[in-house]
Amino acid sequence: xxxxIGKRILLMIPIIIGVSLLVFTILYFxxxxxxxxxxxxxxxxxxxxQINHELGFDRPYHVRFFEFLKGVVQLxxxxxxxxxxxxIGEILSRFPRTLTLAFCSMIVTxxxxxxxxxxxAVKQYSFIDYASTVVSMFFSSMPSFWxxxxxxxxxxxxxxxxxxxxxKTWRGYILPVIAISLCNAAPLxxxxxxxxxxxxxxxxxRTAKAKGALEKRxxxxxxxxxxxxxVVTNIGNNFRALxxxxxxxxxxxxxxxxxxxxxxxxRNKNVPSVMGATxxxxxxxxxxxxxxxxxxxxxxxxxxxxxxx
Amino acid sequence: xxxxxxxxxxLHVMYHTDLEDVYAVNGVNLSMKTGETLGLVxxxxxxxxxxxxxILRLLPDRTxxxxxxxxxxxxxNLLEKDKHTMATxxxxxxxxxFQDPMTALNPTQTVGQQIYEALMxxxxxxxxxxxxxxxxxxxxxxxxxxxxxxxxxxxxxxGGMKQRVxxxxxxxxxxxxxxxxxxxxxxxxxxxxxxxxxxKNLRDRLGTSMILITHDLGVVAQVCDNVGVxxxxxxxxxxxxQDIFKSDKHHPYTEGLFGxxxxxxxETERLAPIDGLMPDPTQKIVGCSFAPRxxxxxxxxxxEKPGSCxxxxxxxxxxxxxxxxxxxxxx
Numbered sequence: 001x002x003x004x005i006g007k008r009i010l011l012m013i014p015i016i017i018g019v020s021l022l023v024f025t026i027l028y029f030x031x032x033x034x035x036x037x038x039x040x041x042x043x044x045x046x047x048x049x050q051i052n053h054e055l056g057f058d059r060p061y062h063v064r065f066f067e068f069l070k071g072v073v074q075l076x077x078x079x080x081x082x083x084x085x086x087x088i089g090e091i092l093s094r095f096p097r098t099l100t101l102a103f104c105s106m107i108v109t110x111x112x113x114x115x116x117x118x119x120x121a122v123k124q125y126s127f128i129d130y131a132s133t134v135v136s137m138f139f140s141s142m143p144s145f146w147x148x149x150x151x152x153x154x155x156x157x158x159x160x161x162x163x164x165x166x167x168k169t170w171r172g173y174i175l176p177v178i179a180i181s182l183c184n185a186a187p188l189x190x191x192x193x194x195x196x197x198x199x200x201x202x203x204x205x206r207t208a209k210a211k212g213a214l215e216k217r218x219x220x221x222x223x224x225x226x227x228x229x230x231v232v233t234n235i236g237n238n239f240r241a242l243x244x245x246x247x248x249x250x251x252x253x254x255x256x257x258x259x260x261x262x263x264x265x266x267r268n269k270n271v272p273s274v275m276g277a278t279x280x281x282x283x284x285x286x287x288x289x290x291x292x293x294x295x296x297x298x299x300x301x302x303x304x305x306x307x308x309x
Numbered sequence: 310x311x312x313x314x315x316x317x318x319x320l321h322v323m324y325h326t327d328l329e330d331v332y333a334v335n336g337v338n339l340s341m342k343t344g345e346t347l348g349l350v351x352x353x354x355x356x357x358x359x360x361x362x363x364i365l366r367l368l369p370d371r372t373x374x375x376x377x378x379x380x381x382x383x384x385x386n387l388l389e390k391d392k393h394t395m396a397t398x399x400x401x402x403x404x405x406x407f408q409d410p411m412t413a414l415n416p417t418q419t420v421g422q423q424i425y426e427a428l429m430x431x432x433x434x435x436x437x438x439x440x441x442x443x444x445x446x447x448x449x450x451x452x453x454x455x456x457x458x459x460x461x462x463x464x465x466x467x468g469g470m471k472q473r474v475x476x477x478x479x480x481x482x483x484x485x486x487x488x489x490x491x492x493x494x495x496x497x498x499x500x501x502x503x504x505x506x507x508x509k510n511l512r513d514r515l516g517t518s519m520i521l522i523t524h525d526l527g528v529v530a531q532v533c534d535n536v537g538v539x540x541x542x543x544x545x546x547x548x549x550x551q552d553i554f555k556s557d558k559h560h561p562y563t564e565g566l567f568g569x570x571x572x573x574x575x576e577t578e579r580l581a582p583i584d585g586l587m588p589d590p591t592q593k594i595v596g597c598s599f600a601p602r603x604x605x606x607x608x609x610x611x612x613e614k615p616g617s618c619x620x621x622x623x624x625x626x627x628x629x630x631x632x633x634x635x636x637x638x639x640x
Contacts, residue, residue: 124371201369203412209367210407211427211478212400214392221426225417300417301462 004307005294012286019282020072020275024065027271033057034081034269055081057271068275077276082268087276091258095280097167098257101249102242104173105180110235112185117192117231122219124197132189139186148179148252165254176253180246184238191234195227202226228299236292240285313381314518315364315486316340320378322359322368322542329591333359335542335598337378338617341535343485346512346519348529348550350566351539354587357522358408360539361488364520365405366395382486401431404484408491410471414463420474421445421459424481431482448481449474452507469500473507480511487512487519493528505532526570530554538563541588541598548623560625561603597627605629 035051036043052058056067071078077087116136120129139147156162156175163172199205200223208222209215247259258277265273297304322334334356341347349357362368364380366387380387382403390398407413415423424445432441446456452473463471472492479487492508493501509532512519521532529536529550536553538546538560546553546560553563565583585602588594597603600610610628618630 203407203409204415206367207407207413207423207475207478208415208426210365210399210405212396212398212430213426214396222415222418226415301419302416302464305462305464 001294001297001304001308005290008290008293012283015286016279016282017069020068020279021065023278024068024271024275025061027269027274028061030269032269034271037268038081057081064271068272072279077279078272080265080273081270082265082273087272090261090273091277091280094256094258094261097255098243098250098259100167101173101176101180101246101255101257102239104177105184105242105246106235106239108177108181109184109188109238112181113188113235114192114231116185117189118196118219118224120189121193121196121200122215129193136186136189139182140190142183143248144179144183144246145248145252147182148176148249151175151179152252167253167255172253172255176246176249176255179252180242180249188231188234188238192227192231195230196223199223199227225299229296232292232295232299236288236295240288243284243288244281312342313340314343314345314383315520316379316381317360317364318379318381320360320363320380321376322356322363323374323376324369324372325374326372331590332593333542333590334363335594337539337542337544339537339544339547341518341520344516344518345535346521346533348533348536349520349522349539349544350524350526350529350536352524352587354590355539356542357539358490359542361405361490361520361522364488365399365403366390367399367405397431400427400479400484401482402484403486403488404479404482405488406472406475406479406490406492409495410468410475411495413475414471416463419460419462420449420454420466423474424448424459424478427478427481444481448477451480451511452477469496469504472496472500472504476504476508476511480515480517483515484517487517488522489519490522491524492521493525494523501528508532526566538566541590541594543598543626544624545599545626546624552623556623558620558623558625558630560599560627561605561629562599565602 033048033052034055034057035048038051039047049058056064068078075088077091079085080087080090083090116132120126120132123129152164152175156164161171162175163169166172167176200219202223204226205218205222208218213221244259246257247263249255250257250260258281262274262277262281264270265277297307317337317339320334320337321332324331324333337356337360339347349360351357359368359373362373363375364382364387368375375388378388382398387395387398414420418426421442425441428436428441428444428448436444445459449456449459454470454473454477458466463474466474472495476492489508493504496504505528508519511517519532521528523529533550535549536547537544538553540562546563548556553559559567562583568581569583571577571580583602588598588601595614596612597606597610597615600606603610607628613628615626615628616631617624617626620630
C-alpha cells in the first residue's frame with residue numbers, strides 16, 4: 001500500500017512538469033502583454049516595452065520557462081505582475097477560503113445526496129422517492145449562480161443575520177455552501193439511488209437476508225459499502241472541481257478565493273500568478289485523486305489487492 | 310407438533326411487472342418429513358427456485374407475490390409470520406444455499422465475518438465473541454477450509470471454495486431444513502462431486518432435512534429419498550427415488566426427461582429431446598401444461614386439468630393414470 005502511494009507521488013512530478021509546460025506555452029501564444037494592461041489607456045510603445053522589460057516578459061520563451069521551473073524547486077513562483085507581491089503568499093492567503101467553501105460544500109453535499117439517495121432507493125416508487133426525484137431534477141437543472149442569487153434575494157436581503165457578500169464571519173459561508181450543495185447533491189442523490197438499487201438486488205444481499213439479517217442491517221452492513229465506490233468517485237470529482245474555484249459562486253457572493261484570483265490573473269496576462277495558481281491547484285487535485293484512490297482500497301478489498309501487487 | 314416438517318399446500322406464485330404477469334408456480338402441493346431429502350427436478354424456468362425462495366419469503370420485494378396457498382413449517386404457516394419472526398427462522402430453522410457462489414458472497418467482507426454474522430444473528434446461547442469466532446473456525450474446517458483463511462476475502466477463493474463458504478454460512482446455525490438451490494450447477498464436474506459428497510456427509514452428521522433443487526438426475530439418484538418433478542410451475546410427478554427411477558408408470562414429461570439422457574450402453578447418433586418448448590409463463594394454462602408437447606395428448610388434456618393419481622404415494626398428474634380407460638385407449 002505504501003509502495004503504491006510512493007509510486008503515485010513520484011508520478012506527480014512528470015505530470016506537474018507537463019501541466020506547467022502546457023499552460024506556460026498557451027500563455028506564451030496568447031496575444032497581449034502585461035505592459036499593455038499595466039500602462040493604462042492609450043499607452044506609448046516605449047512605456048509598454050519598458051514595463052515588459054522590467055517584468056522580464058521580453059526575454060525568450062525557454063529562458064522564462066526554465067527560470068520558472070528553477071523557482072518552483074525553491075517553492076518560489078515569482079512576483080505577481082500587478083501587485084508585485086510574491087504569488088505564493090497571495091495564493092496561500094486566498095486558499096483557506098476556497099478550501100473552507102469546498103470542504104463544507106462537500107460534506108453537506110455528501111450528507112444530503114447519500115442519505116436521500118439511500119432513502120429513495122430503499123423506498124423505491126414511494127412518495128418520498130417521487131418527491132426527491134422531482135426536487136433533484138429541479139436542482140440539477142438550475143445553475144448554482146441562479147440558486148445563489150435567489151438565496152441572496154430571498155434570504156439575505158430580508159435577513160441581516162446573513163451577510164450579503166464576503167466571508168468575514170462564518171455566517172458568510174452558509175448561503176454559498178447551500179447554493180453549491182444543492183446543485184451537487186441533486187446528481188449525487190440520483191447516483192446513490194441507482195447504485196443502491198443495483199446492490200439491493202444483488203445475490204449477496206439476498207444471502208444476507210437468508211441468514212436472518214433484518215432490512216436495516218442488510219442495507220448498512222452489506223449494500224451500502226458496495227454501493228459506495230461510484231459515490232466516492234463522484235464526491236471526489238465534486239471536491240476537486242470546487243477546489244479549482246467555484247468561480248461563479250465566488251463571484252456571486254463576492255468571496256476572494258482562488259477561482260476569482262486565477263480568472264483575474266488570466267485577464268491581466270499575469271503569468272506568474274496564473275502559473276503559480278495552476279501549479280498549486282494541480283498538486284491539490286493530484287492529492288485529492290490519490291486520496292480517493294486510497295479510499296477505494298479501504299472500501300473494496302479487491303482494489304487493495306490490485307494495489308499491493 | 311406435526312410429523313411433517315414442511316407442507317406446501319396449493320401454492321401459487323406470480324411475478325408482477327409493468328409489462329406482464331408471470332405465473333411461476335401454479336398450485337404446488339408438497340410435503341416432507343423430518344430427516345428426509347427431497348429432490349426437485351425440472352428444466353430451467355419450471356419454478357424450482359421460485360418455490361424455494363417462497364419458503365423463505367425471499368421473493369423480490371416488488372414483483373414476486375404469493376397469491377394463494379400455504380407453507381406450513383412444523384404446522385405453522387410461514388406466510389402469516391411477521392418480518393421479525395421470519396428473520397429468526399431464516400438461517401436458524403431454514404437456510405438456503407444459492408446457485409451462484411461467485412455472486413452470493415459479499416465482496417467487501419471477509420468470509421469469516423460473513424459466517425460470524427449468521428452465528429451472531431442467531432446467538433441464542435449468548436456465546437461470547439471469542440466463542441463465536443471459534444465456531445466460525447470450526448464451521449470453516451467442517452467444509453474443508455483451513456480456519457486461517459477466515460481473514461481472506463471472497464475474491465481470494467476459487468469457485469468451489471466459495472461454494473463451501475456459502476455452505477458453511479447455511480449450515481453454521483445447524484438449521485433443521487436446508488434449501489439447496491442447484492448448489493453444484495456453477496461448478497465444474499470434479500468439484501461438483503466433492504461438494505455434493507460433502508453436503509451429503511454434513512446432512513447425515515447434522516441430521517438436516519434438505520430440499521435439493523437440480524436439473525441433474527444423477528445428483529438426485531445419489532442424494533435424495535423422494536423426488537418431485539416440476540414442469541411449468543407444477544409438481545407433475547412425485548414419488549420415492551424408487552418410484553421415479555424404477556417404476557414403469559411415469560408422467561410423459563418424466564419419460565421425456567429420462568429419454569433425453571444419453572445412455573452408455575446404446576449406440577445413438579442423436580439425443581432424444583422433448584419436442585417443443587415450455588409453455589409461455591405469462592399465459593394462464595388451461596388443461597394440462599404438458600399437453601402441447603405430449604405424445605399421448607388427448608382432446609380433454611387441452612381443456613381439463615388432470616388430477617393427481619396416487620399409487621402408494623407415487624403421484625402422477627396425468628389423465629393416463631387417473632382414468633384407466635383413457636390409458637387403454639391411448640396404448
